[in-house]
Amino acid sequence: MSPVVENVDVVVVGGGPGGSTVSTLLAMRGHSVVLLEKEKFPRYQIGESLLPSTVHGIGRLLGVTEELEKAAFTVKRGGSFRWGTNPVPWNFLFAVAPELTGPTSYAYQVERMKFDEILLRNAAAKGVDVREESAVTEVIGDDERVRGVRYTGPDGTPREVRATFVVDASGNRSRIHQNVRGERIYSDFFKNIAIFGYFEGGKRLPAPDSGNILCAAFDEGWIWYIPLSDTLTSVGAVISREHAAKLQGDQERALRGFIDRCEIVKGFLSDATRVTEGTYGEIRTRKDYSYTNSSFHRPGMVLVGDAACFIDPVFSTGVHLSTYAGLLAARSINSVLAGDLGEDRAFAEFEGRYRREFRVFYEFLSAFYDMQSNEDSYFWKARKVTNFGATDLEAFVSLVGGVHSGEQAFTNADALVEEFQKSSAGLADAVERTGSMQTESGERMHHLFGTPVVREVMTEMNNIQVRGVRGEDAFEAPLLEGGLVPSPDGLAWTEEVK
Numbered sequence: 001m002s003p004v005v006e007n008v009d010v011v012v013v014g015g016g017p018g019g020s021t022v023s024t025l026l027a028m029r030g031h032s033v034v035l036l037e038k039e040k041f042p043r044y045q046i047g048e049s050l051l052p053s054t055v056h057g058i059g060r061l062l063g064v065t066e067e068l069e070k071a072a073f074t075v076k077r078g079g080s081f082r083w084g085t086n087p088v089p090w091n092f093l094f095a096v097a098p099e100l101t102g103p104t105s106y107a108y109q110v111e112r113m114k115f116d117e118i119l120l121r122n123a124a125a126k127g128v129d130v131r132e133e134s135a136v137t138e139v140i141g142d143d144e145r146v147r148g149v150r151y152t153g154p155d156g157t158p159r160e161v162r163a164t165f166v167v168d169a170s171g172n173r174s175r176i177h178q179n180v181r182g183e184r185i186y187s188d189f190f191k192n193i194a195i196f197g198y199f200e201g202g203k204r205l206p207a208p209d210s211g212n213i214l215c216a217a218f219d220e221g222w223i224w225y226i227p228l229s230d231t232l233t234s235v236g237a238v239i240s241r242e243h244a245a246k247l248q249g250d251q252e253r254a255l256r257g258f259i260d261r262c263e264i265v266k267g268f269l270s271d272a273t274r275v276t277e278g279t280y281g282e283i284r285t286r287k288d289y290s291y292t293n294s295s296f297h298r299p300g301m302v303l304v305g306d307a308a309c310f311i312d313p314v315f316s317t318g319v320h321l322s323t324y325a326g327l328l329a330a331r332s333i334n335s336v337l338a339g340d341l342g343e344d345r346a347f348a349e350f351e352g353r354y355r356r357e358f359r360v361f362y363e364f365l366s367a368f369y370d371m372q373s374n375e376d377s378y379f380w381k382a383r384k385v386t387n388f389g390a391t392d393l394e395a396f397v398s399l400v401g402g403v404h405s406g407e408q409a410f411t412n413a414d415a416l417v418e419e420f421q422k423s424s425a426g427l428a429d430a431v432e433r434t435g436s437m438q439t440e441s442g443e444r445m446h447h448l449f450g451t452p453v454v455r456e457v458m459t460e461m462n463n464i465q466v467r468g469v470r471g472e473d474a475f476e477a478p479l480l481e482g483g484l485v486p487s488p489d490g491l492a493w494t495e496e497v498k
């Protein structure tokens with residue numbers, strides 16, 4: 001049967017946060033956009049703890065602020081960490097970062113089924129042609145460029161959409177990204193596996209931290225504890241991939257075993273019951289989720305979100321990176337379709353900014369893992385930054401363009417501490433200096449939050465929020481040398497006016 005063929009400006013594969021963001025911001029500039037999603041929404045997804053830039057920056061650009069408020073998600077004012085040598089958790093608060101005070105000093109913990117559906121329905125309301133139960137089977141193109149996709153709709157008819165651009169936002173497990181002809185490089189450092197489930201009736205941190213994510217280190221890894229509602233909690237253990245065999249048999253027992261070895265989480269769940277029915281009734285595992293592709297773009301095609309890269313769940317960066325990439329990709333495509341920029345220039349800006357954001361998070365998270373000192377534990381010893389040097393890791397670090405992580409400062413512990421000590425206070429104030437920080441590891445953590453790399457992470461996230469809040473009045477200098485700046489409406493790129 002020959003396929004039904006149609007022509008549009010852009011076809012987006014995947015209706016997660018990355019796909020919904022890019023498609024909405026393209027439709028808002030009047031382009032014809034088809035979004036193909038293989039599932040029927042709402043569908044399950046992990047990645048429930050958000051950052052303020054997604055809620056207040058991207059959310060405002062997309063026009064979903066009020067809907068997110070109405071959904072009454074748990075308000076997250078930061079993260080609480082049982083990390084380092086002290087048994088008492090300490091807090092990282094969003095409120096102290098510049099530009100994040102007042103109404104934008106929080107994020108949400110979300111049930112992704114609800115959050116992703118809000119973004120997808122909003123895309124449709126803004127003019128995107130959203131087609132669910134439509135799985136892309138093939139990318140079409142030639143040596144010069146990608147020219148569209150083939151997919152099968154709910155009625156089983158083979159269809160073809162020809163487009164000037166194909167955006168791959170199809171997540172971690174799809175193989176569509178291979179059409180950019182790059183290589184997927186896995187991180188050796190974050191070579192972890194996650195096992196997770198849901199509990200009813202878990203305890204909460206005392207107010208005002210009751211909505212915080214709690215991350216608690218234990219000998220074999222660390223556990224996340226995310227309050228999704230007053231009673232529902234998402235709980236997952238991140239352990240070394242070498243322990244994969246332990247997860248083969250009884251997964252309930254495996255998850256319980258990790259919880260029992262993590263005092264604080266064990267206590268919080270002492271009166272709770274695991275959800276055993278419905279979407280949240282399953283215990284799930286995920287592995288091989290920390291990687292980056294060697295290329296994010298080829299003529300006619302661009303990768304966004306997990307299709308391009310992901311690091312590690314410890315600081316809730318996944319949805320931020322995917323929606324940020326959605327914004328960058330939309331700006332590049334809008335600029336090319338308007339005839340304002342050539343594809344090379346527009347996508348150099350996309351890839352430069354996206355890799356930079358990924359790189360600074362990668363470095364920050366590597367240093368953050370290093371703060372948990374437990375020389376007796378295989379998991380933590382294997383993740384000391386002083387272990388940098390394994391061949392795969394070197395390839396990964398050089399690809400993301402690591403500065404701190406791959407170089408001297410992180411290759412011996414003394415230099416690392418010195419680097420932290422000489423750095424200015426910066427965001428260090430975002431860490432509440434409670435009694436738990438008055439330890440050697442607490443001090444090191446405090447310094448970590450004052451390093452230039454953390455300031456870099458925050459700078460761009462702040463820019464996005466300022467853009468969301470101030471709209472056309474937001475001022476942004478180029479982020480990359482000789483680079484572009486956002487247009488006044490924030491939806492495209494323009495040359496800097498000097």
Ligand code: FAD
Nearest residue numbers: 014016017018038047049136170171194305306313318319
């Ligand atoms: P996705 O959300 O995966 O969406 C991709 C969509 O594409 C899906 O709906 C899928 O059905 C669709 N699709 C796939 N193939 C096709 C096809 N062939 N045709 C059509 N459609 C297709 N992030 C956070 O921000 N906070 C967290 O707390 C957090 N915790 C995490 C914990 C773990 C263990 C892991 C592994 C990740 C975590 N993440 C977290 C990361 C987060 O899950 C992802 O980064 C985020 O979901 C990426 O969004 P996306 O839009 O790129 O992809």
